[in-house]
Structure formats: structure tokens, C-alpha cells
Amino acid sequence: MTGARRSQGPLLSFTKMHGLGNDFMVVDAISQPFRLRPEMIRKLADRHFGVGFDQLLVVEPPGLPDVDFRYRIFNADGSEVEQCGNGARCFARFVRDQRLTNRRVIRVQTAGGVIELRVGREGWVTVNMGVPELNPAAIPFAADERQVVYPIDVDGQSVELSAVSMGNPHGVLLVDDVDKAPVETLGPLLERHPRFPARANIGFLQIIDRGRARLRVFERGSGETLACGTGACAAVVAGQLRGLLDNQVRITLPGGDLVIEWQGEGAPVMMEGPTARVFDGQIRLPAEPNQRRRNRRPSGRQPERRSPGNR
Numbered sequence: 001m002t003g004a005r006r007s008q009g010p011l012l013s014f015t016k017m018h019g020l021g022n023d024f025m026v027v028d029a030i031s032q033p034f035r036l037r038p039e040m041i042r043k044l045a046d047r048h049f050g051v052g053f054d055q056l057l058v059v060e061p062p063g064l065p066d067v068d069f070r071y072r073i074f075n076a077d078g079s080e081v082e083q084c085g086n087g088a089r090c091f092a093r094f095v096r097d098q099r100l101t102n103r104r105v106i107r108v109q110t111a112g113g114v115i116e117l118r119v120g121r122e123g124w125v126t127v128n129m130g131v132p133e134l135n136p137a138a139i140p141f142a143a144d145e146r147q148v149v150y151p152i153d154v155d156g157q158s159v160e161l162s163a164v165s166m167g168n169p170h171g172v173l174l175v176d177d178v179d180k181a182p183v184e185t186l187g188p189l190l191e192r193h194p195r196f197p198a199r200a201n202i203g204f205l206q207i208i209d210r211g212r213a214r215l216r217v218f219e220r221g222s223g224e225t226l227a228c229g230t231g232a233c234a235a236v237v238a239g240q241l242r243g244l245l246d247n248q249v250r251i252t253l254p255g256g257d258l259v260i261e262w263q264g265e266g267a268p269v270m271m272e273g274p275t276a277r278v279f280d281g282q283i284r285l286p287a288e289p290n291q292r293r294r295n296r297r298p299s300g301r302q303p304e305r306r307s308p309g310n311r
């Protein structure tokens with residue numbers, strides 16, 4: 001075996017999926033060992049030198065009673081996050097396609113809490129995303145008291161946003177036209193604004209009528225994506241609290257439509273949308289640093305045999 005061959009790590013099987021163009025690398029970490037390091041995730045996320053994805057989804061055995069799986073979510077920048085709406089739908093389809101479960105209603109533990117997924121026909125999945133959190137300290141968002149909209153200074157101007165947690169933090173701004181919204185400029189500045197101590201996903205919401213809206217989202221740790229499920233939920237909550245939207249809203253993102261339903265304060269947000277499986281693949285991971293050290297032996301020298309005498 002050559003030195004280069006020896007420094008290679010394990011072969012990892014994965015599935016590439018997307019929900020409205022928000023794309024994922026999905027890894028079954030029940031059937032194969034998988035160790036995560038942020039720099040490895042960043043390499044895999046690279047669209048030129050890696051697999052390319054907005055989020056990595058990792059399926060693990062549950063750590064709680066009455067739950068079917070644990071599901072971990074990593075942004076393209078390697079950060080682990082609490083929740084992912086489009087990812088939750090793809091996760092549900094993945095565990096059924098892989099025959100890891102035959103249930104149609106699946107309870108999943110995420111870092112943002114337990115959510116329930118209902119698998120419908122033709123890849124459609126409905127997700128109970130839980131009750132939105134509006135208390136600023138819990139979002140987390142720096143404010144003295146809860147308000148529907150908060151003025152916030154950014155880039156030398158004052159803008160108004162609503163702050164909502166769907167397990168993960170969101171800021172939602174109202175705009176007249178999403179096509180002209182300052183997503184590329186204000187998105188990254190608000191994502192890292194000091195009033196969002198855990199950073200945030202930033203949504204730009206355009207109301208069409210009481211039952212229809214358009215949305216673009218600059219995602220924390222991934223940049224603007226073609227769709228953000230939790231962003232759509234947060235936007236509908238913000239729009240309803242402002243008195244602009246009804247309980248059920250069809251929300252159009254650059255990658256397609258989601259239907260979001262919220263019956264108001266104290267109720268969970270329901271999200272319905274499609275999933276797509278793109279391809280199955282395998283990738284050779286780099287060796288772990290300690291494995292590389294073990295493999296690096298001076299040429300010609302044989303590994304030392306361990307016997308009770310030289311232990």
C-alpha cells in the first residue's frame with residue numbers, strides 16, 4: 001500500500017436531497033460510523049471541491065424515550081444548529097426510503113426540541129414545527145421587552161424587524177418587492193448583528209394578500225438559499241402578528257411553494273411541502289489526524305510487535 005493510500009479515511013455513503021432547492025447531504029450514521037469535524041463539513045459543503053450543500057443532515061439513534069431518531073443539522077460553515085424545516089421533510093423521506101422505519105408518523109429529536117413528521121404521498125411531508133418562541137431572551141434577541149416589531153440600527157440606517165425562534169433564531173423584515181430586497185447587503189450584517197448573540201436567519205417578506213406571500217432568506221451559516229422552511233414559518237408568524245396574514249398561507253420562495261398554517265399564540269406551526277431525492281453517492285473521507293500519525297512510519301521500518309515483554 002502506498003503512503004498516499006494509507007492516509008485515506010473511510011468511504012462514506014450519503015444521499016443528496018433537496019426541499020425546494022434547499023439542498024442537503026444526508027448521512028445515515030446508524031448503519032455506518034461517522035465522525036464530524038467542522039473543517040471536514042466545510043470541505044464537503046464546498047460546491048467546487050466537495051459534494052456541495054446548504055446543510056448536512058445526520059441520522060442517529062434516538063437519545064430519548066418515545067422518539068424514533070435523533071437528527072443533527074450542520075450548516076455549510078460547519079456550525080451545528082437547532083432546526084431545519086426543509087431538512088426535516090427530507091429526513092422523513094430518507095429514513096423511510098432507507099427502510100430505517102416503516103412509520104408514517106415519525107418523532108424526531110433535534111437540538112431545538114422534538115418534532116413530529118407525517119409522510120404523505122409522492123414525497124410530500126407535513127411537519128409539526130412546534131410552538132414559535134417570541135420571548136426575546138429565549139430567541140435570543142437583545143430587547144427590554146417583547147414587541148411585534150423592533151427598530152434596529154444597521155448599515156447607518158434604522159430598519160424594523162420581527163424576531164421569532166422556530167427552535168432557531170429568525171429576524172423578519174417586511175419589504176415591498178422581494179426581487180429588489182437588500183438580501184445580499186443587509187442579510188449578512190443582520191445575521192451577525194450584536195442584538196442576535198447566536199446570529200440569525202434573516203427573512204425578507206413581501207405580502208401579496210392575506211393568504212399569499214413571497215420570501216427570500218439569508219440563512220445563518222449558509223448564505224441566501226433557494227428556500228428556508230423555518231424561515232417560512234417565522235415569516236408567517238411575524239406576518240400574522242402584524243395583522244397582515246390569515247391562519248393559512250401559501251408562501252413562495254425562490255425554489256417553490258410551502259403551505260404554512262398557524263392558529264395563533266400558543267399553537268404549533270404546521271408546514272407542508274415536497275422533498276426530492278437527487279442521487280446516492282460515496283466519498284472517501286480524509287484520515288483523522290491521529291490515524292495519519294499511526295500510518296506515518298519511516299520507510300523500511302516494520303511496526304514494532306507488542307509482546308508482554310515490551311509493553
Ligand SMILES: N[C@@H](CCC[C@H](N)C(=O)O)C(=O)O
Pocket residue numbers: 022054055075081082083084085086087168169201219220221222225227228229230231
Ligand atoms: N434551511 C433550513 C434552516 C437551516 C438552519 C439555519 N441556517 C440556521 O442556522 O438556523 C430550513 O429549511 O429551515
